Amino acid sequence: MTAHRPTSKPTAPRPLPPLSTVGILGGGQLGRMLAGAAARLGFRTHIFAPEKDSPAFDIATAKTVAVYDDETALDAFAAAVDVITYEFENVPVEAAFRLAHHRPVFPDANALSVAQDRLKERIFLNNWDIETAPHATIDSLDALVCESEAFNGPCVLKTRRFGYDGKGQAKLNSPSDAARAWETVAGARSILEAFVPFEMEISVIACRDRYGATAAYAATHNTHVNHILSVSRAPAPIAPETQARARALAVRIVDALNYVGVIGVEMFLVRSKEEGDRLIVNEIAPRVHNSGHWTLDAAVTDQFEQHIRAITGHHLGDTKRTADAEMLNLIGDEAEDLTPFFSEPRVKVHHYGKAEARPGRKMGHVTRLLPLSNGRPDGSISRNG
Numbered sequence: 001m002t003a004h005r006p007t008s009k010p011t012a013p014r015p016l017p018p019l020s021t022v023g024i025l026g027g028g029q030l031g032r033m034l035a036g037a038a039a040r041l042g043f044r045t046h047i048f049a050p051e052k053d054s055p056a057f058d059i060a061t062a063k064t065v066a067v068y069d070d071e072t073a074l075d076a077f078a079a080a081v082d083v084i085t086y087e088f089e090n091v092p093v094e095a096a097f098r099l100a101h102h103r104p105v106f107p108d109a110n111a112l113s114v115a116q117d118r119l120k121e122r123i124f125l126n127n128w129d130i131e132t133a134p135h136a137t138i139d140s141l142d143a144l145v146c147e148s149e150a151f152n153g154p155c156v157l158k159t160r161r162f163g164y165d166g167k168g169q170a171k172l173n174s175p176s177d178a179a180r181a182w183e184t185v186a187g188a189r190s191i192l193e194a195f196v197p198f199e200m201e202i203s204v205i206a207c208r209d210r211y212g213a214t215a216a217y218a219a220t221h222n223t224h225v226n227h228i229l230s231v232s233r234a235p236a237p238i239a240p241e242t243q244a245r246a247r248a249l250a251v252r253i254v255d256a257l258n259y260v261g262v263i264g265v266e267m268f269l270v271r272s273k274e275e276g277d278r279l280i281v282n283e284i285a286p287r288v289h290n291s292g293h294w295t296l297d298a299a300v301t302d303q304f305e306q307h308i309r310a311i312t313g314h315h316l317g318d319t320k321r322t323a324d325a326e327m328l329n330l331i332g333d334e335a336e337d338l339t340p341f342f343s344e345p346r347v348k349v350h351h352y353g354k355a356e357a358r359p360g361r362k363m364g365h366v367t368r369l370l371p372l373s374n375g376r377p378d379g380s381i382s383r384n385g
């Protein structure tokens with residue numbers, strides 16, 4: 001199927017004035033950093049989250065502690081805010097639709113439903129001629145055995161929903177691993193995809209405002225430990241042409257979704273002698289993204305401010321890098337003693353205010369500022385509107 005550019009332009013919004021309230025679903029560190037950016041721009045924030053000790057509550061003006069299917073709480077929340085966004089993609093789509101009856105919700109429920117389901121996501125991307133790993137739909141162990149034989153090589157089984165940081169995922173080296181993999185995903189509806197022999201993992205943070213203008217930050221190089229993001233380096237050490245292509249690809253996705261806000265697009269870079277650098281999209285995250293945390297300290301406008309600007313009907317800021325950067329996630333007990341980081345003057349320290357350091361829990365991050373490489377400018381904004 002050939003993809004078509006959306007014909008509908010976003011309707012001209014009235015930008016929200018200072019002291020308007022931004023409602024945020026989700027109270028983790030992303031909500032906390034969004035609330036910080038909103039406060040700087042003169043907005044109030046209201047966080048809706050089920051956990052009583054949500055780190056975003058420390059920063060926000062108001063909070064609601066309730067589950068996402070509590071309709072009474074959702075309606076009261078909508079009545080108390082001027083615009084609504086979310087900091088994680090597993091917000092029930094029904095909640096987003098319900099809220100959208102009362103207030104604008106950005107990114108909209110369509111973007112949310114595409115990003116929540118790996119199968120829908122891949123169908124959407126492929127319809128727009130964006131390459132993903134070859135995949136098959138899996139609804140039974142028999143189908144898994146059959147499809148893994150057809151792939152004839154290593155592959156990865158992924159649950160269609162609720163997978164993140166490698167959860168809900170199992171690698172199969174051969175069809176004989178099928179039963180174990182099916183058990184790992186507890187028989188959930190899944191996709192099987194070819195294992196991609198990538199050179200590196202990169203991501204691009206892109207954004208689109210309510211007028212249709214788009215921008216993208218420099219692609220970053222991401223390394224993972226135990227499936228959790230460990231380090232992001234900006235810019236990724238890739239050819240300028242590949243940088244430009246990666247950023248253009250992320251912008252195509254926000255345009256195709258008629259998207260408003262910040263998005264994270266994760267890609268595999270595959271290098272081949274014959275075809276040069278190939279970019280294969282692994283995942284889109286309809287929100288601010290961990291691999292964009294470096295922008296807080298090394299870009300003219302950080303991703304959190306950018307998201308708040310976009311959803312409140314303001315124009316985007318410049319995405320240009322002001323330094324090269326290396327962002328290191330602090331996981332579990334790694335954030336207990338921050339003094340070594342404070343002793344480095346060009347390291348910026350971020351702690352998320354979480355009291356309990358569970359293994360694998362993201363507790364904070366640090367960004368090391370490096371001399372600006374003389375790469376191409378990252379920051380141009382295209383104004384379609």
Ligand code: AMP
Nearest residue numbers: 133156163164165166193194195196283
């Ligand atoms: P995901 O939950 O899809 O982001 O996957 C988590 C991590 O697993 C990725 O960052 C990759 O390191 C790895 N991974 C996922 N899918 C594939 C694949 N098809 N081929 C190779 N590695 C993969």
